[in-house]
Each structure stands twice: as structure tokens, then as C-alpha cells.
Amino acid sequence: xxxxxxxxxxxxxxxxxxxxxxxxxxxxxxxxxxxxxxxxxxxxxxxxxxxxxxxxxxxxxxxxxxxxxxxxxxxxxxxxxxxxxxxxxxxxxxxxxxxxxxxxxxxxxxxxxxxxxxxxxxxxxxxxxxxxxxxxxxxxxxxxxxxxxxxxxxxxxxxxxxxxxxxxxxxxxxxxxxxxxxxxxxxxxxxxxxxxxxxxxxxxxxxxxxxxxxxxxxxxxxxxxxxxxxxxxxxxxxxxxxxxxxxxxxxxxxxxxxxxxxxxxxxxxxxxxxxxxxxxxxxxxx
Numbered sequence: 001x002x003x004x005x006x007x008x009x010x011x012x013x014x015x016x017x018x019x020x021x022x023x024x025x026x027x028x029x030x031x032x033x034x035x036x037x038x039x040x041x042x043x044x045x046x047x048x049x050x051x052x053x054x055x056x057x058x059x060x061x062x063x064x065x066x067x068x069x070x071x072x073x074x075x076x077x078x079x080x081x082x083x084x085x086x087x088x089x090x091x092x093x094x095x096x097x098x099x100x101x102x103x104x105x106x107x108x109x110x111x112x113x114x115x116x117x118x119x120x121x122x123x124x125x126x127x128x129x130x131x132x133x134x135x136x137x138x139x140x141x142x143x144x145x146x147x148x149x150x151x152x153x154x155x156x157x158x159x160x161x162x163x164x165x166x167x168x169x170x171x172x173x174x175x176x177x178x179x180x181x182x183x184x185x186x187x188x189x190x191x192x193x194x195x196x197x198x199x200x201x202x203x204x205x206x207x208x209x210x211x212x213x214x215x216x217x218x219x220x221x222x223x224x225x226x227x228x229x230x231x232x233x234x235x236x237x238x239x240x241x242x243x244x245x246x247x248x249x250x251x252x253x254x255x256x257x258x259x260x261x262x263x264x265x266x267x268x269x270x271x272x273x274x275x276x277x278x279x280x281x282x283x284x285x286x
Contacts, residue, residue, distance in 0.1 A: 014047040017083030027091045028122070028166060029061075029070035037066045037089055039080045046083070054079045061091045097121045100162050100170035106225040107176040109150045110206040110252075114224070116172065117142040122164040130158030133174065149205070153178040177227060179205050184249055184257045191263040195233035200259055202227060206252045214245035217261060231261075238265035 023038045041049040053063045057076035062069050068078055070093040078089040099119045105112075118124055118141060126135055126143070137144040150156060155178045163169040180203040189198050197220070202208060210229070213219060220230045229249075236243060242264045250256040 015043065015045055017046045017049065017085050018042050020051070020080060020082045020085045020087045022078075022080055022087040022089045025087075025089050027068075027089060028096070029068075029091060029093050030096050031070050031073060031093060034067060034069045037063075037068060037078060037080065039066060039082070039087065041082045041085075049082060052081045054081075060093050094121055096166070098124070098164045098166065098168050098170075100172065102172075102224050103170065104173045104224065105147075105175065106227050107147050107174070108202060108204045108208070108226045109177045109179045110204050110208070111149045112147045112176075112207070112226060113144060114147075115142060115144050116162070118162065120164050122166045124162060124164040127161040127163040127169060129160040130156075130174065132156070132176075133158065133160060147174065147176055149179075150176050151179050153180065177203065181205070182208070182251045182253075182255055182257070184259060186259065187257065188260045188262070191233050191236075191261070193236050193264060193266045195235045195263065197230065197232045200229040200231070200247065200249070202229060202249065204251055208249055208251045210247065211250050211256065212246065212248035214247070214261065216243070216263075217245070217247065233261065233263060236263050236265050239268060241265040 019042045021040045023040070027035055029035060039051045041051065051066075053066060055061050055063045055068075055076050055078055057074060060070070060072045060074040061076040061078065062071055063078050066080070068091065070091070073093050075093070076091050078091060080087050097119055098121065101117050105114055113136070129135070132148045132150070134146045134148065135143055136146050145160070156176050158174045160172040160174060161169050162172065182205065183203045185201045210219070216234045216236070218232045218234070220232050221228070222230070231247065242262060244260060244262045246258040246260050248256055248258055
């Protein structure tokens with residue numbers, strides 16, 4: 001059996017511990033993670049520099065010789081003691097979450113307002129953004145920003161960087177059209193009975209509104225792309241008929257453009273039977 005003794009020479013006084021520090025003093029861990037704390041005891045020639053470790057919540061964090069392990073969610077204080085001096089490290093254990101969406105925005109030249117959703121374990125903030133972007137509201141679950149009108153004919157792009165205090169960052173790509181007169185393209189589209197999808201490209205120096213959409217045309221546009229409007233035309237089974245309607249788009253000054261949508265109905269195969277006329281003009285359904 002071996003024994004450990006603290007020995008000092010006769011006539012030489014013991015040198016007491018004056019301070020102990022821990023690095024780091026705050027930690028975030030996910031369940032199951034480990035970390036190592038470093039204790040520094042001064043003065044270096046202290047007679048007894050033995051460090052004892054303890055955890056305020058062993059069900060959350062355990063500690064052994066400076067190595068800590070997260071075993072459950074919650075908070076704990078790790079204490080390192082040398083002589084009559086002590087130092088602490090605050091440890092938080094939780095699932096780490098940080099997500100930002102969406103990350104891409106396509107804007108017309110006019111002023112545009114968008115929302116960004118943020119889910120975060122830690123505090124977060126906008127680290128940087130273009131000078132033509134204003135954050136109009138910041139909430140726990142996200143933010144609202146406004147892109148100012150682009151009076152230059154040249155398109156512009158920028159990045160908004162959102163970071164949490166844990167050091168993770170997301171880049172939101174912002175693309176804005178240059179100034180142009182209000183117009184839409186195309187102004188007329190045609191479909192057969194099967195219907196289908198089409199896009200309308202909008203150039204607008206201000207904001208615009210879609211005023212009218214026929215009931216048989218559905219808006220599949222992304223709210224993140226104001227340059228492109230996407231629509232889907234239903235099937236049309238009426239025999240030997242067609243239908244026409246307009247999608248009406250207006251700017252804030254009241255100028256409106258129509259995209260005329262025409263769709264032909266079902267045209268039966270002349271060799272395929274179907275309705276057959278009898279002399280008095282009444283059809284017989286076979």
C-alpha cells in the first residue's frame with residue numbers, strides 16, 4: 001500500500017493557494033457530450049495545489065478530474081476548489097437548434113417586405129446586411145425586413161447574415177431587380193383541354209397586386225419570388241367549347257395589365273363514335 005504525504009522542510013512555511021481560475025467559465029453541451037475544464041492554481045509554488053471537483057446537479061453533469069459529461073438536460077454549476085479558494089463553470093445541457101428560413105429572396109425594384117423564421121436555442125441577431133435593407137421587426141421566432149426601392153436600372157444583390165451566440169451563422173441571399181417601367185410578360189396564353197402551368201414575369205418599380213384570377217386558374221406562385229408569378233390551368237372537358245378570362249395585375253398607381261388566358265374544350269375524335277345526330281336534330285347517346 002502506498003501513501004501520499006505533503007512534506008515541507010523544517011523551518012519553511014507552507015505557501016497557501018491565492019487563487020484558482022477555470023477555463024471556460026460557461027459551457028453549452030448536448031446530452032452525451034463531454035468537455036474538459038482547465039484549472040489554474042496560483043501561485044505556482046503553492047504547497048498544496050490539489051484541485052477537488054464537484055457538480056451541483058450530478059443528474060445533469062458529472063465531473064471527474066476536470067472532465068465533465070452531460071448526462072441530462074438542465075443546468076449545473078461545476079466547482080473547482082484548491083485550498084480555501086474556488087472557481088465555477090456554469091453548464092447548460094440541451095438539444096442544440098438553430099435554423100433560419102427561407103434563405104433566398106427574389107425581389108422586384110419596388111419596396112418589398114418579407115418575413116424570416118428563426119428557431120434557436122441561443123440568442124441570435126442580424127450580424128450584417130446590405131444598406132438597402134431595413135429590419136422593421138425582430139421577434140423571438142424571426143424577423144420582418146424591408147428592401148428599399150431600387151432606383152437604379154442595374155439589379156443588385158446582397159447577403160443578410162444571421163448568427164446565434166453559439167457561433168453558427170446563416171446567409172440569406174437577396175436579389176433585387178433594377179428599376180424598369182411596369183410591365184408583364186406574356187400578355188396572352190392558350191391551352192388545350194388538358195390545361196397546364198405558365199409563368200408571368202412582372203417588372204415593377206413599385207409594389208403591385210394581382211386583382212383578378214379566374215376560378216379555373218390557380219395561383220402557385222412563391223411569396224419569395226416577386227418577379228415570377230406561377231399559375232395552373234384546370235382541365236376543361238366541355239365539348240366543342242372554349243373559355244377565356246384575364247388575370248389582372250395592377251401597380252400602386254392604378255395602372256393595370258391583363259394576361260388573357262384562352263382554353264379550348266374537348267374536341268371529340270370524329271372516328272370515335274360518341275353523339276350521333278338523328279333526323280329531328282336530337283342526339284342519341286350510344
